[in-house]
Amino acid sequence: MIDKxxxxPIYFQIEELIKKQIADGILKPGEALPSEREFADMYGISRMTVRQGINNLVQQKKLYREKGRGTFVSWPKIEQPLSKMTSFTEDMKSRNMEPGSKLLSFKTTKADEPIAKVLAVEEGTPIYAIKRVRLADELPIALERTYIACELAPHLTADTLNHSLYSYFERTCGYSISDAEQTIAAVLADEEDARWLTVPAGSPLLAIRRQTRLEDNRVLEAVYSHYRGDRYHFVTKMVR
Incomplete structure (x- = not known):
């Protein structure tokens, strides 16, 4: 309630009220807020005061605006530490989120020159080309393209992709995964990104390329992902 x-300050009370409703699950990620007029009428305060409280929450990234549509509750950002190598599935489970994926394509093809170089195989080598939307609690997080040499996983199936690939490699194939090199860059969403990640075209994304190696130094996979910039960020610990 608002105590006049x-x-x-009343605008700060509005901020705290909305934040509590988000924390309690009354307002859910992606849900539209009542209009400024509705808030003002509900609590008998001015629209300007409501606007100030909402503006502060937009600046704090608790809310976001869409032109012509209104103000919405932001999704909580997912942190991934850069010091530890985990699969997407492991990462989501560690945060008590339900990992999932929508398989867009799974095919065998021949490695072109750029992919062959990253996989450290000859151009024309048979590879799996996999495209998936990665989900957390059924919400899209990333559009992911994965390339794997067929000889490393001759029995890989679409059903396998419903589970952690790293678990499959380690438990079924018996591989020991050593390390990965990862690069991160900022890009803008194209039409395909926008479609599958449910963001407007031109939205900021994190473009991540990962090259994973086995203990014997063979390249296991090359993964190219576009993560939603409003839902995912990376953290690292630095010491002097």
């Missing part, structure tokens, strides 16, 4: 007799 309190020394705490």
């Amino acid at each position: 007799q309190s020394p705490i």
